[in-house]
Amino acid sequence: MASKTAQDVSSEPRGFELLLAYVGEPLVLAFLELRGIAQTAALTVAYAIRGQRRREETWSQALRIGNHSLLFVAAVAASLGTTLVYQAGLQAQRILGDLTLLGPLYLQLLLREFGPTITALMLATRVGTGISAEIGSMVVTEQVDALRMSGVHPVEYLIVPRFWASTVMMLCLVCFSVLVSWVAGMLTAQLAFGVSPLTFAKLTFIIPGDVVLMLLKSLVYGMTIPIVAGASGLAAHGGSEGVGWATTQSVVNCSLIILFEDFLLSGFGYLFLLR
């Protein structure tokens, strides 16, 4: 596609070439996207280790990423927990007729899978769009160019504080969301099936690997979101249309990368941690 010169414009592409272009175009686009994200990731990690520390900015970002998401995360975690326990309870009642295992298995699945991943997807929606909309507006209003003119790298100035804030806050928010889902599940089990909270709250099945996997997942997701969202924000161009494009791109990229990481980490957990 890119190598199409003035001479071969005259010869119409044939079926096979069209097919190749049809297959290749998304691959090339995805490759370019991933390369941009990888560059931003490398820069972010490099500046996070030995760049300037912007303590106050990091604090205020942590407030915005963490504290201001609490209500949102709680609402989502509670409704998810209620739904999961309700469905699992109905099935267990129908097939096993025994609900004593409901609580421990639910908590285990929550720690391994739903707690970190759903929270991360929610934060990719809330925080990721926020970051890319903010940085995207700065790009289209040429504030980022002004930063470059003053000899500050935008990644160091804009993304690194968000990186630290999001990494720390994601750990806290995942713990909070697991707790909320668990309590919501406990209430559902009590109200819908009459399982007493004492039976529900048994920790018999939980092994250290579960908690390690949860923390590992939240750490990785927390680092991913600001990098991917920041990369989309910095790639914005054009006016308000560009900001909209950057925000859309950021949610899609964040969610897909989080799902991919979830797949890798779950496989890792299956092979090494949860034996």
Add this chain to the structure above:
Amino acid sequence: MAIESAKPSEEEKSWSMGVADATLGALGRRTLSSFGVFWAILHMSWEILIRFFPPRIDGAELMRNLYNVGVRSFSIIVVTALFVGAIMVIQAGIYVEQYGATGLLGWGAGFATVRELSPIMIALMFNGRVGAKNTAELGTMKVTEQVDALRALAIDPISYLIMPRFVAMVSMMTLLVVLGDATALLGGAATSQFLLGVDHLVFFRSFVELIHVSDLMLGVYKATTFGVAMGIISCHYGYAVSGGAVGVGRAVNDSVVSSAIAIFVLNYLVTYIIT
């Protein structure tokens, strides 16, 4: 305090008044603004509803939106569903391996996938890709006064811009979840074959024998409900944008966050009503 002076001094009084005022003020402002948003969303739903009797939709615009919403989301939905199926098989595989019940793998992974995860994950991706883009597009049109131009030409902006988007989102969300369920099965079968070493025929057999049509249909009903919610919410936020590029970014952020909350709350309601 009370011993020293029975009446609070002027300074104390103003301080306590200040805190109470600020708290009440913040609470009241939030209540009023969320009530306003809720009312505006109801109003948008009403505007959309009355245009179905008789249907007033721009045909060409509808086809274009069906293509943009459905066909162009195809690859993202397929990738998402593959990962969802794979992840659920890994999670179920841990238990299956513990108890040696390979015949239940398709049921365990498939049940969670078709009833819960596939609709939710696909809705979240759809929300990020289509809902955000929708808000951004409508917002850009609003900010650049294209909506006013339509009105000046005596074209109803709701039946020209919003109805096609709404119909496209509802119908395509429903169809994409059906596609996503099938793809998730393929991802699950591949994972069970290559990572867990459970033959894919065993996986498929337990899926076909133990999953009822009603389980699949619950996912499809959920998808339609999510599609309606995302359509109304994203159109509302896009149509209500003000304030240039920054306003568009903020509107996209609000739109995806509200849609995500709506998805989880509706998920609970639909599960509760149908089962």
